[in-house]
Every structure is written in structure tokens, then in C-alpha cells.
Amino acid sequence: MIRVLICDDQEIVCEGLQHILESDNEITVVGVACNGVEALDKLKTTQADLVLMDLKMPVMNGVIATRNIVQKYPSTKVLILTTFSDDDWVFEAIRGGASGYLLKDRPRQELIQAIKGTVSGETYVDPAVAGKLLSSVAQSIPHQLAEVDINLSDRENEVMQLLATGMSNAEIAKQLFLSEGTVRNYTSAIFSKLGVSDRTSAVVNAIKLGLVAIK
Numbered sequence: 001m002i003r004v005l006i007c008d009d010q011e012i013v014c015e016g017l018q019h020i021l022e023s024d025n026e027i028t029v030v031g032v033a034c035n036g037v038e039a040l041d042k043l044k045t046t047q048a049d050l051v052l053m054d055l056k057m058p059v060m061n062g063v064i065a066t067r068n069i070v071q072k073y074p075s076t077k078v079l080i081l082t083t084f085s086d087d088d089w090v091f092e093a094i095r096g097g098a099s100g101y102l103l104k105d106r107p108r109q110e111l112i113q114a115i116k117g118t119v120s121g122e123t124y125v126d127p128a129v130a131g132k133l134l135s136s137v138a139q140s141i142p143h144q145l146a147e148v149d150i151n152l153s154d155r156e157n158e159v160m161q162l163l164a165t166g167m168s169n170a171e172i173a174k175q176l177f178l179s180e181g182t183v184r185n186y187t188s189a190i191f192s193k194l195g196v197s198d199r200t201s202a203v204v205n206a207i208k209l210g211l212v213a214i215k
Helices: 011-021 036-045 062-072 087-095 108-119 127-138 143-147 154-163 169-176 180-194 199-208
Strands: 002-007 027-033 050-053 077-082 100-103
Touching: 002 011, 002 036, 002 108, 011 027, 011 108, 027 036, 027 108, 036 050, 036 062, 050 062, 050 108, 062 077, 062 087, 077 108, 100 108, 154 169, 154 180, 154 199, 169 180, 180 199
Parallel strands: 002 027, 002 050, 050 077, 077 100
Antiparallel strands: none
16 A cells, blocks of 8 residues: 655645545555645654655745655655646756656546656656756756767667656557566666666766757
């Protein structure tokens, strides 16, 4: 069972999210917080696998809360869920340790899949903001990285391009007519070649190396 703590300052949003999440028999909502301070307080006594975090909240916003949660509760993932897509906030949330970023207008099933994927170790970046986010993050990578010669196979390159759009393993498998296990093998090989351990870092490095062109 995946234990989720919802953190959002709008009561009606929290109620809607709780209804959606608990419609899935693999997810349970263990608590609701209206700001970052309350979320941190609840985590002292409530064990959560993932915090579904809004960004713009009073008292303590989602960016600061994410940093604190990642530092104090490293086993708890943070998935940003917000209507706010400003580049600076997206960048700060991911840099602060968030495992993914999802806009609130996504279908409910995509939200559920993003939660399950995040808990299992995947990094979800909403396709609507992936390009701007990754381009911004890539600017912070040392230019020396561009001198490194990385050779991806044709299939690895195809997978890499789809990773850059924010697709999940299941979506990539469907797109390329492969099994999810095969896609996981390709992503592992890509991570190894790029010297990274997660999707966001892989795409950032790929952008800097010219392996991926974000429009």
C-alpha cells in the first residue's frame, strides 16, 4: 500500500485529491496538510511514502517544504502537483529534491500512475513543462561535459528522446512496441553511459551533450 500525504492550501482540492487517490486500492491517504509547516509536523508522527505537494501556499511554500522533507525524511518522495508552471518555481522545486512535477489539469489516471511511478523510483516531469525545465537546468551543467563522447545505440537514442518528453516507461514501451522490462533495461544502460541515476539528470546531461534537442 502506498501511503500519501496531501499538502495543499485549498480544502476543496484536498478533498478531491483524497477521493481520487483512495479510489485506487493500492493507495491510501494518511494525512492532509494546508502548508509546508503542517506537512512537516504531520511527518513527525505519520509515515508517508510520498507527499503530494502544492507550490504556492502560505506560511511555508512547497519549494521550501520540499527541501526540508528531502533533508529530514529522505525515504519520503515529493511529487509537486500545482497549477503553477513558472520556470523559476519549477527549477527550484526539482533542484530542492522533488522527484517529479505534475500540473493539476492532468487526467486522474495519470496522477495515479505518476504517484506509483515516483514511489517505485521513476522521475516524472509533466510534458507541458519538461522542455523549459530541462533547458533551464541544463544551463547549470558545466560546459566541459559537452566534450565527453557518449555513444548511444539507435534504440537507446529513441528511448532517450522519449524520456526527454516526460514519458513513463509504460508510455515509451507502447510507443516503441516494447515491453516495460525492455525499456527499463534501455534506461539503465542510458543512465550508466551518462553517469547518472535518475531520469531528470539523464535528460539534463543529454541536452548538454547535444543528444537531445529541447524545443
